[in-house]
Amino acid sequence: MWYRTHTFCTVLxxxxxxxxxxxxxxxxxxxxxxxxxxxxxxxxxxxxxQAGQAYAIEFPSAFEQPESAxxxxxxxxxxxxxxxxEQNFQLVxxxxxxxxxxxxxxxxxxxxxxxxxxxxxxxxxxRAKFIPLPPLLIPRNTTHNxxxxxxxxxxxxxxxxPDRFKxxxxxxxxxxxxYLYGGEGDFLDQxxxxxCPTRLLAESTHLRIWYDTRDESEVTNDDQIQHxxxxxxxxxxxxxxxxxxxxxxxxxxxxDLDRDGKFSIxxxxxxxxxxxxxxxxxxxxxxxxxxxxxxxxxxxxSDVVYLNSSSADLKLxxxxxxxxxxxxxxxxxxxxxxxSPQYSRSEDDWLxxxxxxxxxxxxxxxxxNIHDRLREFNSRPELYPLVVPNYSRSGLWRSxxxxxxxxxxxxxxxxxxxxxxxxxxxxxxxxxxxxxxxKMGQPFADLFRxxxxxxxxxxxxxxxxxxxxxxxxxxxVTASRSFLIHQRAEERLRVRIKxxxxxxxxxxxxxxxxxxxxxxxxx
Numbered sequence: 001m002w003y004r005t006h007t008f009c010t011v012l013x014x015x016x017x018x019x020x021x022x023x024x025x026x027x028x029x030x031x032x033x034x035x036x037x038x039x040x041x042x043x044x045x046x047x048x049x050q051a052g053q054a055y056a057i058e059f060p061s062a063f064e065q066p067e068s069a070x071x072x073x074x075x076x077x078x079x080x081x082x083x084x085x086e087q088n089f090q091l092v093x094x095x096x097x098x099x100x101x102x103x104x105x106x107x108x109x110x111x112x113x114x115x116x117x118x119x120x121x122x123x124x125x126x127r128a129k130f131i132p133l134p135p136l137l138i139p140r141n142t143t144h145n146x147x148x149x150x151x152x153x154x155x156x157x158x159x160x161x162p163d164r165f166k167x168x169x170x171x172x173x174x175x176x177x178x179y180l181y182g183g184e185g186d187f188l189d190q191x192x193x194x195x196c197p198t199r200l201l202a203e204s205t206h207l208r209i210w211y212d213t214r215d216e217s218e219v220t221n222d223d224q225i226q227h228x229x230x231x232x233x234x235x236x237x238x239x240x241x242x243x244x245x246x247x248x249x250x251x252x253x254x255x256d257l258d259r260d261g262k263f264s265i266x267x268x269x270x271x272x273x274x275x276x277x278x279x280x281x282x283x284x285x286x287x288x289x290x291x292x293x294x295x296x297x298x299x300x301x302s303d304v305v306y307l308n309s310s311s312a313d314l315k316l317x318x319x320x321x322x323x324x325x326x327x328x329x330x331x332x333x334x335x336x337x338x339x340s341p342q343y344s345r346s347e348d349d350w351l352x353x354x355x356x357x358x359x360x361x362x363x364x365x366x367x368x369n370i371h372d373r374l375r376e377f378n379s380r381p382e383l384y385p386l387v388v389p390n391y392s393r394s395g396l397w398r399s400x401x402x403x404x405x406x407x408x409x410x411x412x413x414x415x416x417x418x419x420x421x422x423x424x425x426x427x428x429x430x431x432x433x434x435x436x437x438x439k440m441g442q443p444f445a446d447l448f449r450x451x452x453x454x455x456x457x458x459x460x461x462x463x464x465x466x467x468x469x470x471x472x473x474x475x476x477v478t479a480s481r482s483f484l485i486h487q488r489a490e491e492r493l494r495v496r497i498k499x500x501x502x503x504x505x506x507x508x509x510x511x512x513x514x515x516x517x518x519x520x521x522x523x
Contacts, residue, residue: 072096072097072445072504072505072506073499073504073505074097074499074502074503074504074505075499075502076498076499076500076502077496077497077498077499078496078497078499078505078507079494079495079496079497080494080495080507080509081112081492081493081494081495082485082487082492082493082494082495083511084492085487085489086487086488086489087486087487087511087512088484088485088486088487088511088512089484089485089486089487089509089510089511089512090456090457090462090482090483090484090485090509090510090512091107091482091483091484091485091495091507091508091509091510092452092453092455092456092480092481092482092483092506092507092508092509092510093105093107093475093480093481093482093483093497093505093506093507093508094448094449094452094479094480094505094506094507094508095382095475095476095477095478095479095480095503095504095505095506096444096445096448096477096478096504096505096506097477097503097504098477098501098502098503098504099477099501099503100385100388100394100476100477101383101385101474101476101477102474102476102501103474103475103476103477103501103503104472104473104474104475104500104501105472105473105474105475105497105498105499105500105501105503106470106471106472106473106497106498106500107465107470107471107483107495107496107497107498108469108470108471108495108496108497108498109465109466109467109468109469109470109485109493109494109495109496110467110468110493110494110496111467111491111492111493111494112492112493112494113492165204165205165236165237165240165241166204166205166240167202167203167204167233167236167237167240168202168203168204169201169202169229169232170199170200170201170202170203172200173199174199174200175197175198175199175200175213176198176199176200176210177195177196177197177198178195178196178198178210178266178300178302178304179193179194179195179196179296179297179298179299179300180193180194180196180266180268180270180274180286180306181193181194181274181286182194182270182273182274183273183274183275187288187298187392188298190297190298193297193298194270194297195297196212196214196266196268196270197212197213197214198210198211198212198213198266198268199211199213201228201232201267202229202232202233202236203236203262204236204239204240205240205244206239206240206244206262206263207235207236207239207240207262207263207264207265208260208262208263208264208265209232209235209236209264209265209267210264210265210266210267211228211232211266211267211268211309212266212267212268212269212270212309214268214269214270215267215268215269215309218269227312228267228309230314231267231309231311231312231314231317232267234314234317234318235265235307235317235321238317238318238321238322239263239265239321242318242322242363242364243321243322243325246363247322247325247326247359247363250422250423251326251329251359251422251423251426252329252333252423252426252427253329254303254325254328254329254332255303255332255336256303257289257290257292257301257302257303257332258300258301258302258303258304263303263304263325263328264302264303264304264305265304265305265306265307265321266304266305266306266307267306267307267308267309268306268307268308268309269308269309269310270306271283271284271306271307271308272308272310275398279398279400280308280310280311281308281398282307282308282311282316282317282320282369283305283306283307283308283320283321283323283324284305284306284307284324285305285306285324285327285328285331286299286300286306287331287335287346288300289301289302289303289304289331290303290328290331290332290335290336291335292335292336303328303332304328305321305324305325305327305328306324307320307321307324313368315366315368316368316369318364318366319360319361319364319366319368319369320360320369322356322359322360322363322364323356323357323359323360323369324356326355326356326359326360326426327352327356329426330346330347330352330355330356330426331346333426333427334346334347334431345431346431347426347431347432347435348387348388348389348390348431348432348433348435349388349389349390349391349392350386350387350388350389350391350402350405350406350432351406351410351425351431351432351435351436353391353402353403353406353407354403354406354407354409354410355410355422355425355426357369357370357403357406357407357410358407358410358411358414358422359422362419362422370403370404370407372400373400373401373403373404373407374404374407374408375404376400376401376404377400377401377402377403377404377405377408378404378408378455378458378459378461379461380401381401381405381455381459381479381480381481382473382474382475382476382479382480382481383401383474383475383476383479384399384401384402384404384405384476384479385402385405385476385477385478385479386402386405386406386409386448386478386479387432387433387477387478388402389432405479408451408455409447409451412450412451412454413436413440413447413451416440416450417440421439421440424439425439445506448478448480448506449506449508452480452482452506452508453508453510455480455482456480456482456508456510457510459482462482462483462484463483463484464483464484464485464486465483465484465485465486466485466486466487466488467487467488467491467493471483475503477503480506
């Protein structure tokens with residue numbers, strides 16, 4: 001859990017210098033030697049900074065603290081001076097400790113001459129040190145788009161051809177009752193669950209599709225019947241031609257919990273009730289179904305996912321079925337390994353959802369399910385926390401921005417490593433942040449910083465600030481916000497940040513290329 005801490009007294013900023021040959025260091029700053037490897041083979045400036053190298057700004061503390069504590073600061077008031085000369089800067093403020101949402105910050109850009117040293121309430125004295133950081137914090141020059149993840153259906157001309165697999169519409173009336181959460185009440189209260197009576201609609205080699213009989217009264221004409229059959233045939237095609245030959249060899253197969261020899265899909269409009277009138281819920285995987293020996297109605301002891309029978313978008317259903325199968329596999333693996341099945345721990349929600357979104361885009365080559373969520377996150381990344389172990393308890397269930405955040409973060413982590421990260425995370429014994437840290441081999445603070453830098457460089461909506469500007473805002477924990485700061489040739493600016501919630505901060509400063517040099521190159 002993220003918590004407040006009042007023992008950190010260090011500010012960390014990153015200076016990734018891009019093509020700037022004149023760096024003026026304030027007389028109150030010094031350089032510290034570091035054994036960290038150089039990130040790029042770039043020429044050294046006359047002031048000792050390595051172009052393209054990331055630097056941490058460390059302030060001496062009045063308290064003794066371990067080296068790991070230097071990653072963040074929760075000081076209520078900090079400032080730093082920009083190097084002299086006309087320059088544009090990108091500032092990234094990451095919040096790594098604090099309240100889940102609502103951490104309060106204020107940023108002010110002032111003239112150094114108008115802000116004397118004694119005006120600050122900083123509880124320390126001494127010179128700041130610029131310390132080189134490892135190359136992980138330098139983002140790769142990567143463009144994130146669907147093409148990076150294209151395999152599977154988009155490259156398989158046979159995908160969706162019904163003659164490539166066995167598929168039968170069932171004429172015999174075979175019934176089965178599932179139990180499904182009704183959308184209201186405690187998850188552990190049996191009264192919160194409803195019976196979901198179904199009949200077998202269709203089956204293929206590895207799949208059975210069950211249809212909620214309560215929805216049959218809505219299917220009254222030939223067009224509706226045809227749509228239901230097309231929906232079932234398409235889902236069988238996705239399962240037999242995408243999940244079975246591609247996903248399962250890559251990530252693994254869900255256990256046959258009900259011992260019927262096949263995976264199950266339940267088509268039901270009850271998912272509309274669970275969504276509580278918000279954006280329609282297209283798919284659902286219930287962790288209780290994968291908890292061994294959990295009695296009905298809390299679980300069905302079945303390898304099953306639920307899809308909305310009223311969904312007409314077959315392209316979206318393709319992604320959602322892949323997405324839900326990943327959830328089923330994650331629940332199965334984590335709950336099977338537990339010694340206490342009824343109370344065992346699933347993968348954290350943020351990582352569970354992020355992995356499912358990564359796999360859906362990887363296998364289908366499309367982004368229908370994540371596109372709007374990613375757009376929402378990119379529009380205001382500071383509002384959406386990345387690390388949320390339980391979305392429901394946090395009031396963030398189905399938050400589009402949170403989904404966009406975890407997808408973006410995992411995608412960045414894959415860029416740093418490779419796609420093997422996905423099965424490694426899914427099959428890990430750990431869960432949540434310890435799982436991610438172990439598989440990436442880096443502290444979370446480093447991963448978060450590198451991702452935040454990447455976000456700031458890809459953003460097209462950074463707020464521009466200059467001398468005299470002040471901004472107050474609220475920010476979620478494990479979220480970042482970036483700014484562009486313009487300093488004119490005759491100015492020497494000081495950036496002051498009031499950390500009103502005393503949350504744990506990471507500061508990153510990226511000097512951009514000289515505006516006059518850019519203009520000269522263009523002309």
